[in-house]
Amino acid sequence: MIKSPLEKARMSYQPKLPNVLKGSVKLSEGKPTESVANQAEMKTLFPHTYGLPIVEFVAGEPKSYPAVNVGVILSGGQAPGGHNVISGIFDGLKKANPASKLYGFLGGPSGLIDHKYKELTVDIIDSYRNTGGFDMIGSGRTKLEKTEQFDKGAEICKQLNIKAIVIIGGDDSNTNACILAEYYKQKNIDIQVIGCPKTIDGDLKNEMIETSFGFDTAAKVYSELIGNIQRDCNSSRKYWHFIRLMGRSASHITLECALQTQPNVAIISEEVEAKNQSLSDVVTQITDSIVERANAGYEFGSVLIPEGLLEFMPKIKMLLSEMNDLLATPEFQAIVGDEAQRNFILLKLSHENKATFESLPLFIAKQLMMDRDAHGNVQVSLIETEKMLIEMVGERLKRLKECGAYTGKFSAMAHFFGYEGRCAFPSNFDADYCYSIGYNASLLILEGKTAYMSIIRNCCKSAEEWIAGGVPVVSMMNMERRNGKDVPVIRKALVELEGKPFKFFVSKREEWAGANDTFVFQGPIQFFGPSEVCDARTKTMMLECDK
């Protein structure tokens, strides 16, 4: 395996730790916690892990720890910094007792169930420090939720003398980490479970989790590309660029990229839903900016679109729901040919959904009928929303032209950025933050904690001042309806319309929609230069931190 010059240089980067974790520590315990909602039910569901206190590491007397074997799992989609969480755990364990061992379960949670693992030696760890990707041990999307799975996990842990499992994942994976911890407690199985908050989408966030790892890097990679494209359209002055960005269940990425790059238009799904906006409303918003800029002589610009937009539109959601039912019928499945299928759908749809369906460009209507997932459902994530909007905006402008309200020329380019950012080299922030989360997780294990998430706070300050500790996972949970059942889950963090980042965006967007010279060009992530370039936090974090 050939390492690039940057990869070699980054191998020798020593991630920063909070000052408090550099020396000997002891745990300071707060008051018992409650879950964010449904306290009574949660208490019943989590009798052994409900009500635990928030804990924080403070300076303590030197002490010796016994050797302990730990297993680590990467769960779900990749996010920059995963390897640093693992190297943090490794270094923390080895510093406390060099006889401790770290095992990596391979290919995600299924590695635990199927007993696929490898011991992570210093050679392996060293060759992945500060790199992107999850390729050290692989990741996977198997959900840990059945007791048979838990028992299979306990089996391999017993075999390898593993006393604790660290699960690095998003909201679902951390929910399952907590259920697993509770189960082992109930069964008197001596295995601790610690979660670590990962997701580039940014939707695993709350009062205690200031940011999920990977968000900083991914948003910066996308902002680099958006900036390059904006500089291009500023130079050639002839294209509108419609850019769809990863983030299906929340628009944090799009909001952060908008704050970093100041595009002419950025659509935030949460606002669309709150205002019950239709596709036509979004088209109007974009068209307004295009017309305003054309009148000022700027026939070019940029539009950011969150991947999950369509799923936040009440009317589209209604349409999809009815279509999923229709597409599942044997009647539909017997029909051959686009036209016939379309006619069948139009015939059967309710009045309101029919109107929505007819308002969609033909190629999108076709995509809705064609691309279905294993369950036969419409795969909204495959819909090229950016191309759909280009077509609809083009049609609208044509009509405006006919009535003389627009005299410009509209040419557009479509882009989608997702996979480009998930496995980038972690930024200095993510490298430090992830390493600290991992190191901190090892200390939570050594202090005997289970059902906790490893938490680093005060992140807008320099790493030395970071606060390290643990938060009981149950305290972040509530009951939500999923697939027709009420289940305990960590509450997903959507973009808050009353939050400072969104409000700041709202205060600026009119200016950005029309004026020229508002684009900002962030350039590529830097690792070695001046601190204001290399260690900058996300705009979202800085605005939230500015209390």
Next chain:
Amino acid sequence: MIKSPLEKARMSYQPKLPNVLKGSVKLSEGKPTESVANQAEMKTLFPHTYGLPIVEFVAGEPKSYPAVNVGVILSGGQAPGGHNVISGIFDGLKKANPASKLYGFLGGPSGLIDHKYKELTVDIIDSYRNTGGFDMIGSGRTKLEKTEQFDKGAEICKQLNIKAIVIIGGDDSNTNACILAEYYKQKNIDIQVIGCPKTIDGDLKNEMIETSFGFDTAAKVYSELIGNIQRDCNSSRKYWHFIRLMGRSASHITLECALQTQPNVAIISEEVEAKNQSLSDVVTQITDSIVERANAGYEFGSVLIPEGLLEFMPKIKMLLSEMNDLLATPEFQAIVGDEAQRNFILLKLSHENKATFESLPLFIAKQLMMDRDAHGNVQVSLIETEKMLIEMVGERLKRLKECGAYTGKFSAMAHFFGYEGRCAFPSNFDADYCYSIGYNASLLILEGKTAYMSIIRNCCKSAEEWIAGGVPVVSMMNMERRNGKDVPVIRKALVELEGKPFKFFVSKREEWAGANDTFVFQGPIQFFGPSEVCDARTKTMMLECDK
């Protein structure tokens, strides 16, 4: 206009100059040159600019230069470093005589014709140093080729007392710069013309032009993204990524990115043409790698595809040529509906072209019929070749599965990278190289040269050792057939199948096609770190330089 932290930091970067240009210089002249071919015709066409010597700057006695006004034009597509060429010209002129002025013609060559310009003051120059984009003065694609245009140019030059024009552009723009220089000489108009070699495509290259500016940066941006995607597929182990890269008339970008990232497959158009390969051959090559990797347990990988691929396939070229004729007929234009249009085409096409047309996926056949340019021609550049290959490879694998030759699972993602790299912040190399080209251009002007291209050589060495001088543009030209006419043009540099970069690629590609752990992750361009990270040259240049 808000400047990002990186933009601010880059403003204070002082690009490196060759040692020879730092002090006083004089010109050392070589022997008269000949054009690369068609010498007799070229001599007739360029009576005043044929046979000029190659010139090189060497250390000289201090001397004083008169003030001179210069105009600069950015021509064609954006390439990282354009602003540095301009700041190099500015600094060179002002150092020689602070009373000199630099004017920027706005929006490309049309600025010269339409008399749109602005004086480039130190404030303007300073706020664009080391930035990407062409937005300081804009660019455009108007071709300078008619004598009326030349006369309009002379008019504004007279008005502003401009004694020299610098044209920053690709092969066509430099060809036209030479024609302009010759015209002014013929007419005894005292305006010098100097060209500067720009193109991210890398096809303006020869013995004297070691690389065109922008190629280094653009290839590095694309390689960053390809590496991130490869790390992603290495981690999730479930997708093949098909990545189309900018570069219509040559595959230098794809070759360079392949050398940097070591994908499983990279298609080089020049080889496809030389071997008279069909789409089916390319599909076979890709499928072979997929099957080989699936057998080894790797159901993921990467494929790089040059944008211009289809235009290099003899059979597709034949088909396109016949289709362009058919689509232009009133008969075809009267037909309504995809199916009817397709049937008409199938009926009319020659036997061989019909077979080619039928071998294309339906959505591509439709694109060929639908998306036509202003002249009614098929717009090959809009064809999503990467999606076409995904579909064709998928079909092929299905057939292999039916006969038991393949048992894997094939899921693929499509990407296209072009606009992401054209306006990136120039790498240190491009920042230095462009600044030197511009500074050198100012000296060529001061030494009274015209019809020269500003040339910096020895680029694989450190900037201090670079050789600076000028090459007569006519010496790079030959006669080629364009739009049915023989015209003088700079010979385009395609990927040489006997060249070291391609041969190195060929020596490695079998290994890359099958083995795992061959991907290389270059990460984002760095400006401030260790020299091996920040100042690395392209692989192409290092291989070519290794004589």
